[in-house]
Amino acid sequence: MSTFKRGLSRRRNQLLADRLAEQNQALAVAAVTPPEQLLAQFHSSQRGLSPIRVTDAAERFGPNQVNHDKPAPAWLQFLAAFNNPFVWILCVLAVVMLFTDVILADPEEGPSYKGVATLGVMVLVSVGMRFWQEYRSGKAAQSLQSMVQTTTAVTRQNEYGEPLTAELPIEQVVPGDIVELAAGDMIPADVRFLRTKDLQINEGMLTGESLPTEKTPVTAMDLNQHNLLEADSLGFKGTSVTSGSGTALVIHTGAQTYFGAMSAQLTGKRPETSFDHGVKKVSMLLIKFMLVMVPLVFVVNGLTKDWTTAFLFGLVTAVGLTPEMLPMIVTANLARGAVKMSKHQVIVKRLNAIQNLGAMDVLCTDKTGTLTEDRIVLERHLDVHGSSSLRVLRMAAANSRFQTGLRNLLDRAVLDAAGPELLTELETAYTLIDEVPFDFSRRRMTVVLEGGSAPLMITKGAVEEVLEVCGSVLVKGHSHPLTAAHRAELSELVDSQNAEGLRVLALATATASRREDYSVADEKEMTLVGFLSFLDPPKESAAAAIAALHRHGTAVKVITGDNELVARTVCQQVGIAAEGSAELLSGAELELLDGDAAAFAEAVERTTIFAKVNPLQKARIVEQLQTNGHTVGFMGDGINDAAALRASDVGISVDTAVDIARESADIILLRKDLMVLEAGIQEGRRTFGNIIKYIKMTASSNFGNMFSVLVASALLPFIPMIPVVVLLQNLVYDLSMLSLPWDKVDKEYLDKPQKWETKGLARFMVTIGPISSVFDLSTFALMWFVFAANSVDQAALFQSGWFVESLISQTLIVHMIRTGRVPFLQSRASWPVLLLTGAVCLFALLLPFSNFGHSLGLVSLPWTYFPWLIGTLAAYCLLTQGIKVLFVRRYGRWL
Numbered sequence: 001m002s003t004f005k006r007g008l009s010r011r012r013n014q015l016l017a018d019r020l021a022e023q024n025q026a027l028a029v030a031a032v033t034p035p036e037q038l039l040a041q042f043h044s045s046q047r048g049l050s051p052i053r054v055t056d057a058a059e060r061f062g063p064n065q066v067n068h069d070k071p072a073p074a075w076l077q078f079l080a081a082f083n084n085p086f087v088w089i090l091c092v093l094a095v096v097m098l099f100t101d102v103i104l105a106d107p108e109e110g111p112s113y114k115g116v117a118t119l120g121v122m123v124l125v126s127v128g129m130r131f132w133q134e135y136r137s138g139k140a141a142q143s144l145q146s147m148v149q150t151t152t153a154v155t156r157q158n159e160y161g162e163p164l165t166a167e168l169p170i171e172q173v174v175p176g177d178i179v180e181l182a183a184g185d186m187i188p189a190d191v192r193f194l195r196t197k198d199l200q201i202n203e204g205m206l207t208g209e210s211l212p213t214e215k216t217p218v219t220a221m222d223l224n225q226h227n228l229l230e231a232d233s234l235g236f237k238g239t240s241v242t243s244g245s246g247t248a249l250v251i252h253t254g255a256q257t258y259f260g261a262m263s264a265q266l267t268g269k270r271p272e273t274s275f276d277h278g279v280k281k282v283s284m285l286l287i288k289f290m291l292v293m294v295p296l297v298f299v300v301n302g303l304t305k306d307w308t309t310a311f312l313f314g315l316v317t318a319v320g321l322t323p324e325m326l327p328m329i330v331t332a333n334l335a336r337g338a339v340k341m342s343k344h345q346v347i348v349k350r351l352n353a354i355q356n357l358g359a360m361d362v363l364c365t366d367k368t369g370t371l372t373e374d375r376i377v378l379e380r381h382l383d384v385h386g387s388s389s390l391r392v393l394r395m396a397a398a399n400s401r402f403q404t405g406l407r408n409l410l411d412r413a414v415l416d417a418a419g420p421e422l423l424t425e426l427e428t429a430y431t432l433i434d435e436v437p438f439d440f441s442r443r444r445m446t447v448v449l450e451g452g453s454a455p456l457m458i459t460k461g462a463v464e465e466v467l468e469v470c471g472s473v474l475v476k477g478h479s480h481p482l483t484a485a486h487r488a489e490l491s492e493l494v495d496s497q498n499a500e501g502l503r504v505l506a507l508a509t510a511t512a513s514r515r516e517d518y519s520v521a522d523e524k525e526m527t528l529v530g531f532l533s534f535l536d537p538p539k540e541s542a543a544a545a546i547a548a549l550h551r552h553g554t555a556v557k558v559i560t561g562d563n564e565l566v567a568r569t570v571c572q573q574v575g576i577a578a579e580g581s582a583e584l585l586s587g588a589e590l591e592l593l594d595g596d597a598a599a600f601a602e603a604v605e606r607t608t609i610f611a612k613v614n615p616l617q618k619a620r621i622v623e624q625l626q627t628n629g630h631t632v633g634f635m636g637d638g639i640n641d642a643a644a645l646r647a648s649d650v651g652i653s654v655d656t657a658v659d660i661a662r663e664s665a666d667i668i669l670l671r672k673d674l675m676v677l678e679a680g681i682q683e684g685r686r687t688f689g690n691i692i693k694y695i696k697m698t699a700s701s702n703f704g705n706m707f708s709v710l711v712a713s714a715l716l717p718f719i720p721m722i723p724v725v726v727l728l729q730n731l732v733y734d735l736s737m738l739s740l741p742w743d744k745v746d747k748e749y750l751d752k753p754q755k756w757e758t759k760g761l762a763r764f765m766v767t768i769g770p771i772s773s774v775f776d777l778s779t780f781a782l783m784w785f786v787f788a789a790n791s792v793d794q795a796a797l798f799q800s801g802w803f804v805e806s807l808i809s810q811t812l813i814v815h816m817i818r819t820g821r822v823p824f825l826q827s828r829a830s831w832p833v834l835l836l837t838g839a840v841c842l843f844a845l846l847l848p849f850s851n852f853g854h855s856l857g858l859v860s861l862p863w864t865y866f867p868w869l870i871g872t873l874a875a876y877c878l879l880t881q882g883i884k885v886l887f888v889r890r891y892g893r894w895l
Contacts, residue, residue, distance in 0.1 A: 023252060023256060023257075023258065024228050024258070026251070026252070027190060027228055027231075027234060027251060027252070027258065028228055028231070030192045030234070030251050031192065031219045031228075031231040031233045031234050032219055032233075033192075035192075035194050035217065035249070038192060038249060039249060042175060042176035042249065042251075043176060044176040044177070044178065044249065046155075046163075046178065046194070047155065047157050047161070047162070047163040047178075048154070048155040048156040048157050048163055048164075048177065048178045049156050049157065049174070049176045049177060049178075050156075050157045050161070051156070051157065051158075051159060053176060054156060054174060054177075057174035057175055057176055058172070058174050061174055061175055061253055061254065061256070062254060063171045063172070063254065064170055064171050064172065064173045064174070064188060064189055064253040064254050065171055065254050065255075066237075066254060066255060066257075066259065066260045074135060077131055077135055078127070078131045081127045081128075081131040081327075082127055084327050085283060085287060087123060087126060087127060089287075089290075089318065090119055090122060090123050090126075091123060093119060093315055093318055094116055094119040094120060094123065096315060098113075098116045118724060118727040118728055118731055119727060121731060122727070122730065122731050122734065125325075125731075125734070125735065126325055126327075126328055126734075150169065150170050150186060150188075150662060150663065151167040151168060151169055151170065152167070152168060152170050152173060152179050152181075152185060152186070152188040153165055153166070153167055153179060153180040153181075153182075153185075154166060154167075154168045154172075154173060154177050154178065154179055154180075155177075155178040155179070155180060155247075156177065156178075165180060170186070170188035170189075173188045173189050173250055173253055174250065174253060175189075175250050175251060175252065175253055176249070176250060177189075177249075177250040178194075178247060178248070178249060178250075179191065179247070179248050179250060180245075180246075180247055181199070181235075181241050181245060181246045181247070181248060182241060182244075182245045182404070182437075183241050183242060183243050183244065183245070183437065183438060183439070184240075184241065184638065184661075185240065185241045186238065186239075186240050186241075186663060187201070187235045187236060187237060187238070187239050187240065187241070187248075188237065188250070188253075189237050189250045189251070189252060189253045189254075189257055190234070190235070190236055190237055190250070190251045190252040190253075190256075190257045190258055190259075191234070191235045191248035191249060191250050191251060192233055192234060192235075192248060192249045192251055193215050193216065193217050193233050193234070193235060193246050193247070193248045194217055194246075194247045194248060194249055195217060195246055195247040196215050196216050196217055196244065196245075196246040196247075197244050197245045197246065197404075197434070197435060197436075197437060198214075198243065198244035198245075198436060198437050198439070198519065198520070199214065199215045199216075199241065199243075199244035199245065199246040200212040200213070200214055200215075200241070200242045200243045200244050200439065201213050201214075201215050201235055201239050201240070201241060201242065202239060202240050202241075202242050202642075203229065203236065203239045212242045212243070214232070215232055215233065215234075215235060215246065216232045216233060217233055218232065218233060219231045219232045219233040219234070228258070229258075235248060236257065236258045236259060237252075237253075237257040237258065237259040237260065238257075238259045240642070242439065243437055243438065243439030244437045244439070245404055245435075245437050282326075282695055282699060282761060283326065285699070285762075286698075286699065286702060289702065289703070289706060290318055293317070293706045293709075293710065294314050294317055294318045295314070296710060297310075297313065297314050297317050297709055297710060297713050298310050298311060298313075298314035300710065300713040300714050301313055301314070301713045301719060304713070304714065304716075304717070305717070305718065305719065309719055310719075312723045313713075313719045313721075313723055313726075315723065317709055317726070325694075325734045325737055325738075326694070326695070326698065328738075329691065329694045329737060329738075329740060329741070330691055331351075332738070332740075332741045333687050333690050333691045333740070333741045334351040334352070334354055334355075334687060334691075335351065335741075336687070336741040336742070337351075337354045337683055337684065337686070337687030338351055338354065340683050341354070341679075341680050341683045341684070344676060344679040344680055344683065345669060345670035345671050345676050346667060346668075346669055346670070346676060346677070346679070346680035346683070347655075347667070347668040347669075347670065348666075348667060349665065349666055349667065349668060350666045353650050353666035353667055354683075354684045354687050354688070355684065355687075355688050355691075355756075356631060356633075356649045356650040356666070356684075357633065357650050357667060357680060357681055357684035358681065358684030358685035358686075358687065358688040358689075358753065358754050359631040359649075359684075359688070359753050359754055359755045359756075360554055360631050360632065360633040360649065360650060360681065360684075360753060361553060361554055361555065361630050361631055361752075361753040362554070362555050362556075362557060362625050362630040362631070362632050362633070363549065363554050363555070363556050363557070363632075363633045363634075363635065363677075364557045364558075364559050364618075364621065364622060364625070364632060364633065364634045364635070364644070364648070365556065365557075365558060365559070365634075365635040365636070365674070366558070366559065366560055366635065366636050366637070366638070366641065367558055367560040367562060367567060367570055367571070368409075368536060368560070368562075370542075370635060370672060370673075370674060371538060371539065371542045371546075371558070371570055371571070371574050371576075371674075372536040372537060372538055372539060372542075372570060373536060373537050373538070373539055375536065375537075376409045376410060376412075376413045376503075376534050376535070376536045377413050377416070377417070377534065377535050378393075378396075378413045378414055378416070378417035378532060378533075378534055379502060379533050379534060379535040380497070380502070380531075380532070380533035381393040381396065381417070381530065381531075381532055381533075382493075382530050382531045382532075382533065383474070383529070383530040384473050384474065384475060384486075384489075384490060384493075384528060384529075384530055384531075385475075385493075386493050386496075389529075389530050391529065391530070392507055392529055392530035392531070392532065393414075393417060393418060393422075394418075394422065394426070395458050395507055395509060395529055396414045396418075396458075396460060396507055396532055397414055397415060397417075397418035397422055397423060397426060398426050398430060398447070398449060398458055399414075399445070399446075399447050399458040399459070399460045399507070400412075400414040400415050400418075400460070401415060401418075401423055401426055401427070402426075402430065402432045402435070402447045402449060403435055403437075403445060403447050404432075404435060404437075409536075410503075410505065410532075410534055413534055414532065429451050430449040430450065430451035430456075431449065431450045431451065432447060432448070432449060432450075433448045433449060433450050433455055433516075433518075434447075434448045434516070434517060434518045435447045435448065435518075436448075436518055436519060436520055436522070436523060438461070441614070442461070442465055442520065442523075443461050443462040443465040443561075444459055444460065444461020444462060444465045444466055444469075444523070445459070445460060445461060446458065446459040446460075446518075446522075446523055448512060448518050448522075454511040454512065454513070454514065455511065455512045455513075455514055456509060456510075456511060456512075457509060457510045457511070457512050457518075457522065457523070457526070458507070458508075458509050459507070459508045459509070459510075459523060459526060460505055460506070460507050460532070461505060461506065462505065462506070463494050463504055463505070463506045463531070463563075466505075466506035466507070466508050466526075466528070467482075467487070467490070467506060467528065469508065469523045469524050469525075469526050470482055470508050470525075470526045470527065470528045471524075471525040471526065471527075472525075472526075472527045472528070473486050473490075473527065473528045474527050474528065474529050474530070479527050482528065490528070493531070494531065495565060497531070497533045498563060498565030498566045498569070499565055499569060500569070501535070501537075501538075501566060501569040501570055501573065502533040502534060502535055502566070503533070503534045503535075503536065503562060503566050504531050504532065504533050504534075505531065505532045505534070506528060506530075506531055506532075507528075507529045507530055507531065507532060508526040508527060508528050508529060509526060509527055509529055510524075510525065510526040510527060536570075538570055538573045538574050539574075539673065541673060541674070541675045542574040542575075542674060543573075543574045543575045544675065545673070545674035545675045545677075545678055546574055546575045546576060546674065547575060548675070548678050549674065549678055549681075551751065552678070552681065552682070552750065552751050552752065553751060553752030553753050554681065554753065556576060556608075556674075557607070557608055557609070557610070557621075557625075558571055558576060558608070558609045558610065559610045559613055559618050559621060559644075560609075560610070560611055560612075560613070561611075561612060561613065561614075561640065562611060562612070563611055563612055564584060564586055564609075564611040564612065566611075567584070567609050567611040568584060568609065568611075571608070571609055576608060576609065577608070583606065583607055583608040583609065584607065584608065584609040584610075584611065585603060585607045585609075585610055585611070586610075586611050586612045586613075587610070587611070587612045587613040587614055587617050588612070590603070590610070590613065590617055590620075590621075591617075600624060601624055601627065601628060604621055604624045604625060604628070605625075605628055614640070615640040615641070615642070615643050615644070616643065618634075618636075618640070618641065618643065618644040619643035619644045619646075619647045621644075622634055622644050622647045622648050623647050626647075626648075626649065631649045631650075631753065631755065632648050632649050632650075633648055633649065633650045633651075633652055634647070634648035634650075634651055634652065635652040635653070635677065636652075636653060636657075636661060637653055637654050637656065637657030637661050637672070638657070638661060641653075641661050641664075642661055642664045645661060645664035645665050646664050650666050650667060651664055651665040651666045651667070652665055652666070652667045652668075652669065652677065653665035653667070653668055653669070654668065654669045654670070654671075654672040655668055655669070655670050656672070667680065682750050685745070685749065685750050685753075685754050686744075686745045686749075686750065688754050689745040689749050689750075689754065689895060690740050690741055690743050690745065692754070692895050693740060693743070693817065693818050693895065694737060694740050695761065696761065696764050696765070696768075696817060696895065697737075697813065697814060697817050697818075699761060699764070699765040699769075700764060700765045700767075700768040700769040700772075700813075700817070701769070701772065701810055701813065702769075703765045703766070703769030703770070704768075704769040704770055704771065704772035704773045704776070705772070705773075707769070707770060707773040708720075708772070708773045708776035708777065711773070711777060711780075712776075712780060715780075716780075716798075717791070717792055718792050718795040718798070719795075719799075720780075720798070720799065720802060721799050721802060721803060721806075722796075722799050722856060722857045722858070724856055724857075725799065725803055725856055725857065725858065728856070729803065729806065729807050729810075732807070732840050732843055733807065733810055733811065733840060735836070735840075736811060736814070736833075736836040736837050736839070736840045737814075738836070739830070739832035739833045739835075739836040739837075740833065742830050742832040742833070743818060743829055743830045743832070743833050744827075744828075744829065744830050746819050746820060746821060746827055748820070749820075749895060760891070760893075763891070764887075767883065767887055768817065768880070768883065768887075771876070771879055771880055771883060772809060772810070772813065772876075774879070775805070775809060775872055775875070775876045776802070776805070776806065778872060779801060779802055779805045779806075779872060780798075780802070782801070782868055782872070783797065783798045783801045783802065784798070786868070787801065787862065787865065789801065796857055796858065796859045797859055797861070799857070799858065800848040800853075800858045800859050800860075800861055801861060801865060803844070803847070803848070803858065804844050804845060804848065804861065804865075804869065805869060805872060805873075807840065807841075807843075807844040808841050808844050808845070808869075808873060809872075809873060809876055811837045811840045811841055811844075812837075812841075812873060812876070812877065813876075813880065814829075814833070814837055815829055815833075815837065816877060816880045816881065816884070817895075818833075819894075820884065820888055820893070820894030820895065822881065823877075823881075848860055848861050849861075
């Protein structure tokens with residue numbers, strides 16, 4: 001880096017550091033400023049901003065977005081398209097050829113710029129098409145992602161000054177806004193908490209800490225920019241709520257947030273996938289071949305001919321060995337794949353995730369909503385004896401109605417079952433004093449209501465977790481101690497409900513002493529009132545989708561927080577068998593394997609259903625499957641799925657998921673259905689297959705061409721092909737390859753996961769490449785011995801004959817390599833491929849007879865040449881097909 005550049009870099013870093021320090025100082029002041037004073041500074045109140053203040057703030061601060069998330073301007077994307085080693089090579093060769101044309105030009109005729117012009121067209125086609133595909137795919141991705149919006153609950157004043165809370169896109173949040181937060185929400189900006197209730201925030205993305213941080217409205221410490229993240233009263237953009245609830249005032253938005261300032265110092269580039277590494281390896285392999293072969297061709301031709309001609313031929317040989325369309329073909333395939341997947345209601349947030357989706361051999365998924373209808377109904381409300389109880393429904397409805405945290409499908413089912421009349425009665429009878437929100441460790445939530453002589457605590461949650469805080473049981477309206485006998489009867493009742501596929505929650509109540517604040521410690525010595533049994537029937541499509549995934553080589557593992565009985569029953573109904581402990585493990589059983597890595601790895605591999613697991617266990621299961629050598633997809637929509645979504649090779653969520661789950665995912669489904677995902681997997685494999693076709697065609701063709709050129713250079717008294725014709729041949733062949741993203745893929749290629757295999761590519765290249773050299777050499781012999789093109793005077797005839805055979809055979813091999821079947825008969829290419837490759841073959845036949853071809857140095861071929869050509873091409877196809885059959889028998893696959 002030059003001194004000037006280093007100076008600019010230091011200056012930029014210093015400006016960023018100064019800005020970050022300034023913003024941190026403002027946050028530090030906000031953390032300790034009294035709420036009333038802080039609200040006044042932002043011209044806000046507990047009722048939120050007025051419409052005029054919202055408009056002013058939006059104009060002043062702009063949208064709540066981090067700049068680095070936006071795509072680069074079009075002109076920068078165009079320049080970035082030049083950043084490829086193959087394009088660099090062509091540009092260097094064009095400059096060298098320009099100087100060569102000028103220096104070696106005939107004084108009378110002047111320099112010929114045909115070679116340079118051809119190279120220029122090749123560069124512009126490669127760069128232009130790559131830019132257009134990336135630009136279009138970027139626009140398409142933006143358009144598709146706009147269909148999946150992250151929102152937050154914002155309280156603002158209406159035109160009458162009354163507070164109104166509504167869900168708004170986070171981009172519309174402005175400083176001074178009042179936001180309401182609950183479990184599962186992403187914090188939309190840098191905020192100061194005004195009210196919290198057992199609020200736990202996951203700040204791992206900023207601090208690296210795995211455990212959540214508790215937040216309160218008061219910061220009891222002196223702050224500076226070094227411990228700003230430890231402020232109890234501050235929340236930061238991009239972090240997420242794991243449990244509890246809160247109300248907060250927005251301080252900074254967009255680039256002014258802590259996250260925005262930090263992001264300005266980052267490149268924003270994602271880690272490379274195995275496919276990226278594979279493409280790089282192939283590129284470097286071809287470049288290494290070029291660096292070895294081009295000097296060798298130059299020296300051999302220089303020793304046997306003149307050095308000037310050898311130099312020119314060496315240049316065009318380098319061009320012929322350059323797969324300049326590789327980056328464009330890859331981008332075009334991924335972009336087309338993303339657009340096609342969107343038609344199957346699959347939104348691709350990151351293009352490279354398409355390859356991982358096609359390579360996925362294990363799918364881990366939750367049960368609710370994926371295997372089931374996600375249409376939960378309250379089937380039964382039972383007392384402790386299993387009889388229907390209106391009292392249980394009444395208490396459950398009060399719990400669901402008055403809670404302010406994350407209201408899930410179970411709460412909605414309770415409210416629907418209660419009906420408007422009972423809900424109106426409850427709203428009249430009770431008022432909310434406080435609540436202890438749900439979290440994933442307690443798996444229960446409590447509301448404290450005013451409506452009698454003493455506050456009433458109502459707790460609803462998982463059976464075991466509710467029983468932990470119960471000391472008595474309600475029997476016929478009277479409270480009795482909860483004995484071992486009672487526990488046995490209750491367990492039998494719950495098991496009978498689970499065996500029917502019903503999900504059971506327990507309900508308990510207690511009276512409490514009157515005060516303002518309640519906590520988890522108050523959940524004790526409660527009375528068990530009864531149970532709520534919910535039905536979430538299996539989806540009609542689930543069994544077919546599971547069977548289709550299995551047929552196509554993707555194993556399905558269910559990871560759920562539900563208990564073993566419910567999980568086993570639902571899974572059996574959809575065709576996921578778990579007969580015995582070897583195929584079903586609970587979270588508690590996984591904990592017992594913590595100390596034995598080998599046993600844990602084996603258990604994860606053989607287990608089909610994981611029940612009652614916590615969020616950290618979900619992520620650990622995914623990571624262990626990856627360690628075992630699998631490409632793992634994880635499908636989830638809850639906050640408890642975020643860690644596993646990030647850990648997986650391809651995170652899959654749905655448009656109705658909580659904010660943090662959608663943000664963590666690579667793929668978004670617009671319908672929570674495994675049939676939708678199965679279609680996306682097929683499209684991922686089809687996209688990957690078309691990319692691999694081009695890579696294998698290019699690698700094998702280049703390998704064969706190297707050998708042919710080397711032999712011809714050593715044996716012939718003239719160069720085997722006119723330099724400008726080599727350039728033209730390369731150009732028209734590359735243009736035909738633009739049709740590959742629209743090609744079809746054989747059914748058997750879609751039947752199993754497809755992974756990048758560098759060893760397989762090298763094996764393919766060494767096996768198939770020399771076949772073209774065999775028929776190149778036979779054409780050399782044909783032109784030399786049959787048509788007497790064996791002197792310098794007859795060089796043009798020789799070069800014309802090889803041009804026609806070389807270009808047509810190179811184009812025909814596309815149809816041979818694109819399928820493991822018999823081409824044209826058992827597997828026909830798509831119409832775009834057929835038309836473009838047919839046009840190239842026709843071009844090859846006609847060029848030597850045209851005036852343009854004559855101007856390049858080609859000559860018309862005798863008609864007796866064409867029967868030999870047909871025989872050569874037929875033998876070429878037959879030999880390739882035979883080698884293909886042997887290759888498949890030996891290695892089990894073609895592409």
